[in-house]
Amino acid sequence: MAPTIRYAGVFAAGALLLTSGCAALSDDSGSAGSDSGKVQVAAAFYPLEFVAERVGGDLVDVTGLTKPGVEPHDLELSINQTAALQSADVILSEHGFQPAVDDAIEQNVKGAVVDVEKTVDLRPAEEGGDEHGAEEHEEEAASGEDEHDHGEFDPHFWHDPALMADYADAVSAALAKADPDNAETYAANAKALTEDLTKLDEEFKTGLAQCTIKEVVVSHDAFTYLDKYGLEFEPIAGLTPDAEPNPAQLAAIGEHAKEHGVTTIFSERLVSPALADTLAGDLGLKTAVLDPIEGLSADTEGEDYLSLMRQNLDALKAANGCQ
Numbered sequence: 001m002a003p004t005i006r007y008a009g010v011f012a013a014g015a016l017l018l019t020s021g022c023a024a025l026s027d028d029s030g031s032a033g034s035d036s037g038k039v040q041v042a043a044a045f046y047p048l049e050f051v052a053e054r055v056g057g058d059l060v061d062v063t064g065l066t067k068p069g070v071e072p073h074d075l076e077l078s079i080n081q082t083a084a085l086q087s088a089d090v091i092l093s094e095h096g097f098q099p100a101v102d103d104a105i106e107q108n109v110k111g112a113v114v115d116v117e118k119t120v121d122l123r124p125a126e127e128g129g130d131e132h133g134a135e136e137h138e139e140e141a142a143s144g145e146d147e148h149d150h151g152e153f154d155p156h157f158w159h160d161p162a163l164m165a166d167y168a169d170a171v172s173a174a175l176a177k178a179d180p181d182n183a184e185t186y187a188a189n190a191k192a193l194t195e196d197l198t199k200l201d202e203e204f205k206t207g208l209a210q211c212t213i214k215e216v217v218v219s220h221d222a223f224t225y226l227d228k229y230g231l232e233f234e235p236i237a238g239l240t241p242d243a244e245p246n247p248a249q250l251a252a253i254g255e256h257a258k259e260h261g262v263t264t265i266f267s268e269r270l271v272s273p274a275l276a277d278t279l280a281g282d283l284g285l286k287t288a289v290l291d292p293i294e295g296l297s298a299d300t301e302g303e304d305y306l307s308l309m310r311q312n313l314d315a316l317k318a319a320n321g322c323q
């Protein structure tokens with residue numbers, strides 16, 4: 001590794017060890033030693049962190065900026081996290097998904113940014129099956145609540161394993177550039193991850209090929225990338241969990257659910273299930289969790305991206321009567 005990169009790595013490891021304010025540069029935590037010589041990677045939220053760990057393996061120190069239990073859409077960065085991000089050798093982020101991360105990157109970063117928006121073929125937000133999206137935006141604008149730009153794309157790409165594989169290739173290339181001596185290892189790791197993702201993609205294709213019910217009612221509009229497997233997703237909230245429907249929209253979703261024989265209203269772990277519970281209660285339907293996999297939580301500590309995707313597949317098969 002080039003000396004300049006090594007120096008940046010040392011700086012980042014120091015920043016990671018900060019635990020409170022200016023009590024700063026004590027480096028007694030024992031983890032990610034300041035002289036580890038590893039490539040320092042900052043990953044904005046969990047699926048990107050997963051890719052970083054799989055592709056980087058032992059050669060990198062990964063800092064996840066969205067801590068377990070935090071809903072990543074409205075992440076706020078601490079001073080230490082901002083320092084870790086700005087001093088990292090490689091930064092994994094998705095422009096338009098987390099405004100706080102976008103802002104920190106725009107201010108100043110040392111490392112290479114691997115932006116999902118630039119490396120993955122994202123689908124436009126409008127095509128998300130989010131039928132009340134436009135109306136919501138008008139209301140938000142009118143009430144002055146539209147404080148962040150959701151971007152023009154649907155950010156939830158990680159539900160398509162094929163797109164995760166594309167991102168893994170981009171991460172592999174960035175790590176190889178930061179640490180050319182280990183380029184082959186990064187490429188081999190990305191290839192192994194791609195094999196796992198291809199297998200997952202096949203499981204979804206087979207598992208959802210024959211379902212008696214095609215419609216799925218979900219908590220927020222995070223699952224549209226799964227419609228490549230033939231299901232249709234109707235979100236209760238919008239592209240962000242806090243874009244809540246009004247009573248008329250909720251009633252319309254209820255009608256839609258009844259009309260299509262939906263059995264289950266899905267909620268998620270990192271936001272309140274209140275709306276999903278209310279809707280399910282009103283309609284006499286079941287509730288179950290479909291995890292947007294935007295972050296881990298206490299409930300999912302031992303899980304990873306692949307196992308959570310498989311849990312989602314099982315939940316969808318059960319709810320939609322798939323053979």
Ligand SMILES: [Zn+2]
Binds near residue numbers: 220240292
């Ligand atoms: Zn989301």
